Amino acid sequence: MALVMTAAELQAFLARDFGQVADDFAVERADEAGLALRLRVAGRHLRPGGTVSGPSIFALADVAMYLAILSRIGPVALAVTTNCAIDFMRKPAAGVDLVAEARVLKLGRSLAVGDVLVFSEGQTAPVARAGLTYSIPPAAAKDGA
Amino acid sequence: MALVMTAAELQAFLARDFGQVADDFAVERADEAGLALRLRVAGRHLRPGGTVSGPSIFALADVAMYLAILSRIGPVALAVTTNCAIDFMRKPAAGVDLVAEARVLKLGRSLAVGDVLVFSEGQTAPVARAGLTYSIPPAAAKDGA
Amino acid sequence: MALVMTAAELQAFLARDFGQVADDFAVERADEAGLALRLRVAGRHLRPGGTVSGPSIFALADVAMYLAILSRIGPVALAVTTNCAIDFMRKPAAGVDLVAEARVLKLGRSLAVGDVLVFSEGQTAPVARAGLTYSIPPAAAKDGA
Amino acid sequence: MALVMTAAELQAFLARDFGQVADDFAVERADEAGLALRLRVAGRHLRPGGTVSGPSIFALADVAMYLAILSRIGPVALAVTTNCAIDFMRKPAAGVDLVAEARVLKLGRSLAVGDVLVFSEGQTAPVARAGLTYSIPPAAAKDGA
Secondary structure: OOOOOOHHHHHHHHHHHOHHHHOOEEEEEEEOOEEEEEEOOOHHHEOOOOOEOHHHHHHHHHHHHHHHHHHHHOOOOOOEEEEEEEEEOOOOOOOOOEEEEEEEEEEOOOEEEEEEEEEEOOOOOOOEEEEEEEEOOHHHOOOOO | OOOOOOHHHHHHHHHHHOHHHHOOEEEEEEEOOEEEEEEOOOHHHEOOOOOEOHHHHHHHHHHHHHHHHHHHHOOOOOOEEEEEEEEEOOOOOOOOOEEEEEEEEEEOOOEEEEEEEEEEOOOOOOOEEEEEEEEOOHHHOOOOO | OOOOOOHHHHHHHHHHHOHHHHOOEEEEEEEOOEEEEEEOOOHHHEOOOOOEOHHHHHHHHHHHHHHHHHHHHOOOOOOEEEEEEEEEOOOOOOOOOEEEEEEEEEEOOOEEEEEEEEEEOOOOOOOEEEEEEEEOOHHHOOOOO | OOOOOOHHHHHHHHHHHOHHHHOOEEEEEEEOOEEEEEEOOOHHHEOOOOOEOHHHHHHHHHHHHHHHHHHHHOOOOOOEEEEEEEEEOOOOOOOOOEEEEEEEEEEOOOEEEEEEEEEEOOOOOOOEEEEEEEEOOHHHOOOOO
C-alpha cells in the first residue's frame, strides 16, 4: 500500500483540523509498515497519582489509527471510528511520553481495520493494545486493500 | 445486589479522587438496576464541528461503569479498567448533555463486567454502547456474583 | 422498527440456508424488543467436563444477532459479521439449553449494531454478553435506523 | 519469556484434553515470538457456499491463544477465556487451511492478554484479527508478566 501523505503532511493536517489537541501529538514515523504517534504527556492527561488516564490512552490509539488510514487515502476528514476494543495491560511508566504503533490490516471500500500497540517510551512491554474500525466515505476508499 | 454507596456518596468520592474531571460528571441515579451518569458537555469535550469527541464518550462510559461497581463494593480506588469494547453508532446531538446508563452483569472475586449505553439527553436511539471489564482488588470483592 | 419476518419465517430461513447447523437453534421469539434464540445443547457443543464450549456460545450470539437483523430487513443472505466483542462471565449450567436475547441498537445504511445476553435456561445471571456489528448490503438496508 | 512446553508437547496436551476437536488443529510452531496453529479445514467448518464459518475462525483464534499461554506456563487446564474481540476482515480463500499466529502481550498473575492474526494459507492479507484475555489460576502464573 503506497503512502499518499508523509509524516509532516499528517502533522499539518492534525494542526489544521484538531487545533485543540493537535499539540498533544507528534507524528514520529509514517511508512508502509504503519505509523508511530507520540503523546506528549502533560498534566491534563494524568489521573490523580500521576498515571496517564484511560481516555488519554484511548485518544492516542484512536488518533494513531486515524492518521495511519489517512496516510493511505489522503486527508479525508469524514472518516469516523465505529468500533474500538482496547486492553489496558500495564500501568504507564511515570514521567515519560507514550508512543503508539499503528498498522492498517484492511482498507476496504467502506471500512478500514487496524490495530495499535501503546508503549511507555523506552519500554518493550506494551501498556495497551487496541483494535479499531473506521468507516470511510466510499468515494475516498482505495480498491483492493 | 444491595447498594453500599448512594448517588450522593459516589459524587463525593468522584470529587475527592478525580478532582480534575469530577465537575464534568453528575451522578443522576444509582440503584439496583444500575447507574446513570451525565456528562456536562463543554467546549473541551468537542471535536471541531461541535460533536462530542470519542475520548470524551469513552471517558463517560468508563467512569459510569467504575461508579456502578463502586456502588456495590464501596470506595475502592484501586479498581482498574482492563478491557473496553465500544461501538460508536450515531453522532451525538448538538448542544445537549450525554447520559450513560451502566449496569453490572458480573461482580466476581477479581473481575467485574458490565455494559453501558450512552444517549444524547432526550433521545432514545443510543449514541454508543460499551462492554467493560474492571479488575478489582480481591479483598474488596463480594462473593456470589 | 416494524418487523418484516416472524419467528416462524426466520426458523424456515435458517433451515434453508444453514442446513448443517439449523437444527441446533430454535427461534423462541421475534418482536420489536428483539429476538430470543435457543441453543439445543448436544454433545458436539461441549468441552470435556461437560461445559458448553466458547465457540458454541459465540455461534449462538452470532446467529441470534443475524436473525434479529433479518427480522427487520428481510432474508438478506449477504449480511456478514464484521466484529464481535464477547465477555464470558460464568460457566453455563450443566444439562440445560442456552438462550440468547438479542437487540438491534442501530440499523444503518451499511452497518447494523446490536448486543446479546446469553443465559443458561432458567437462570437470571448471564453466561456471556456480546456486542456485534454486521455489514449489510446497501440495497437491503432501511433508512433512519 | 522462556518456553516450558514445545510444539509437540502442546499437540499432545490438545489430544488428551480436547479429544473431540484436537484433530482439527495442528501446532505448527511454538517459540518465544509466539505460536502458529493450523485449522485443517473440513466440511464441518464450512458455511453453505464453502466459506469457513465465523465460529470456526473464533475457535482457531481461541485455541491458538490458549496454547500460546500454556507454552509459557505449562499444562494448566483451568485457564479460561474471559474476553475476545474479533474483527472479520476478509472471506477466507476456498479450499485451503487457515493458520493463526498468536502472541502473548501480557502474562500477569491472574490475566493473560494476547492477540492473533488469522490467514488463509499462503496469503499475506489477514482474514481476521482478535484480541483475547484469559483468566489463569493464580498458582500457575509467572511473575513479572
